[in-house]
Amino acid sequence: MSSKNSRPELMRHFDLVGQLQPAYHRAEHAPYPDTIDHAQYRALLRSAHDVGGEPDVPITWEEKEEEVWELNTFATCECLAWRGVWCAEERRRRHNVDFGQTQYLALPYYGRWLLGAARILVDKQYVTLTELINKIDEVKKRHDNKASSR
Amino acid sequence: MTTKPHHDRTHHAKKATGIGDPQCFKGEAGPAKFKIGDAVRIKNLPDIFYTRCQTYTRGARGVVVAVVYESPAAEDEAWDNTDKSEWFYSVKFPQKELWPDYPDAYPNDTVETEFSERWLEKA
Amino acid sequence: MPDKEDKQMSEKHDHGEHKAAPMVEEVSDFEILEMAVRELAIEKGLFSAEDHRRWTEYVHSLGPLPAARLVAKAWLDPEYKKLAVADGVKASLAVGVDWIKSPPTGFGTPSDYCNLRVLEDTPKLKHVVVCTLCSCYPRPILGQSPEWYRTPNYRRRLVRWPRQVLAEFGLQLSPDIEIRVADSNQKTRYMVLPVRPAGTEGWSEDKLAEIVTRDCLIGVAVPKPGVTSNAKRPIHPAVHPVHHHH
Numbered sequence: 001m002s003s004k005n006s007r008p009e010l011m012r013h014f015d016l017v018g019q020l021q022p023a024y025h026r027a028e029h030a031p032y033p034d035t036i037d038h039a040q041y042r043a044l045l046r047s048a049h050d051v052g053g054e055p056d057v058p059i060t061w062e063e064k065e066e067e068v069w070e071l072n073t074f075a076t077c078e079c080l081a082w083r084g085v086w087c088a089e090e091r092r093r094r095h096n097v098d099f100g101q102t103q104y105l106a107l108p109y110y111g112r113w114l115l116g117a118a119r120i121l122v123d124k125q126y127v128t129l130t131e132l133i134n135k136i137d138e139v140k141k142r143h144d145n146k147a148s149s150r
Numbered sequence: 151m152t153t154k155p156h157h158d159r160t161h162h163a164k165k166a167t168g169i170g171d172p173q174c175f176k177g178e179a180g181p182a183k184f185k186i187g188d189a190v191r192i193k194n195l196p197d198i199f200y201t202r203c204q205t206y207t208r209g210a211r212g213v214v215v216a217v218v219y220e221s222p223a224a225e226d227e228a229w230d231n232t233d234k235s236e237w238f239y240s241v242k243f244p245q246k247e248l249w250p251d252y253p254d255a256y257p258n259d260t261v262e263t264e265f266s267e268r269w270l271e272k273a
Numbered sequence: 274m275p276d277k278e279d280k281q282m283s284e285k286h287d288h289g290e291h292k293a294a295p296m297v298e299e300v301s302d303f304e305i306l307e308m309a310v311r312e313l314a315i316e317k318g319l320f321s322a323e324d325h326r327r328w329t330e331y332v333h334s335l336g337p338l339p340a341a342r343l344v345a346k347a348w349l350d351p352e353y354k355k356l357a358v359a360d361g362v363k364a365s366l367a368v369g370v371d372w373i374k375s376p377p378t379g380f381g382t383p384s385d386y387c388n389l390r391v392l393e394d395t396p397k398l399k400h401v402v403v404c405t406l407c408s409c410y411p412r413p414i415l416g417q418s419p420e421w422y423r424t425p426n427y428r429r430r431l432v433r434w435p436r437q438v439l440a441e442f443g444l445q446l447s448p449d450i451e452i453r454v455a456d457s458n459q460k461t462r463y464m465v466l467p468v469r470p471a472g473t474e475g476w477s478e479d480k481l482a483e484i485v486t487r488d489c490l491i492g493v494a495v496p497k498p499g500v501t502s503n504a505k506r507p508i509h510p511a512v513h514p515v516h517h518h519h
Contacts, residue, residue, distance in 0.1 A: 046205070052205075053204075055429070056426045059424075062421055062507045063508045063509070064511070067515065072325075075329045076314065078382060079324045081384070082378045082383060084161065084162060085159060087162060087383065090228055091384070093229075097200050121317075121319070135313050139309045168373065171381055172388060221459075256452070257448075258450065263455070264459040
């Protein structure tokens, strides 16, 4: 497909990706490959962060107070890059595309930053998933204990 | 004892401390293919796993307004593959070129955004 | 119910010693995971508690004032304006921002890089900034991005329907003006240098900087004499808020 002729296809692409939304529904899962055409293949492989030009509705523009955990997460992510665990572009790829379409739109902005930081530790084998699970459990119990001791 | 991969966590700091990023990639891309004023069209390369070349620009024709810096392409840097650098260009598009339904009432509106060299061909 | 001072104390200690838990009643899944990730990273020697504290302090030091002063200086000095447009990183030094050496890394912030471009508005050209792919923003000179800037909605719509979006922000421009949407999709970070408004003749740099709000520097507002803050918008409260003062 030459670059020049792709504009109308791109317009159809936008219509199609607009239909990819987080949803609970009963659809056919793991479809037969011969039922996927070029347009659907493109839609399924698209980088989820590539939203420029998609239709959306007017909303009330809001500010938001930052949570302590959000600032901590931001600092964690920058420190991980500062100390060479990942570079910023790896981070963006993981945060903005690797989650896939549903989690990308359904998770809070800093939720993706946080999960991405957890994931890089495991992916690069700095911690095992077992260690992460156990640490989460330990932190949870620490707070359950505090709550119950009041 | 298991063998874990060794990641060199010092390579970017070694390259960029006191210098900055993208400054640290200066000189690595060779001669720039395009210059200010060139008409370019955005290539529609296969979209798989990651790209920073927006779908809305694919196949569109614009003009180079700045030759900005050298850097590894985002598609490579996203896996920390920084051995090859490309020139990056800022390209301006008329809105009408990007969106067929952009109102004629606003004939001068534009979008400006950046591309690594691989995404551009002469228009 | 812990009082505000106690909570602020515990937040300060959280950054330095990774053992402390906030003295609040409910802890969310995100807060649990945040502590877990930070503690593990520190335990494994990936970064130190001191690194984390330093970064948090660095973020607290950031805000839109340096960018506002850059604009005010440019309005007062045509040569500085030329420099700002030609080399935003060099021009930033004059307002105390060293894109390379100010951050703790000594090589710039990982996420914001070191390529600021200052976009000069004219009576016929209005810039407005977005990052359609994520929410890239010139933090070292402008501070943290506002919530609305990060929304998929803003990122979807500004690049295709800029006049409609700007109208929602209260900005309507003559049809013959070129509205140029700058989509910061790579390593460049943008700030807008708006047109100096009438009614500011003879003003000092400080007085001029006061009317250059963060919204003006993103491009969704224009400076007006007497207007020294962003337009009022709903503020979604945090459950456990950080106390920034921007």
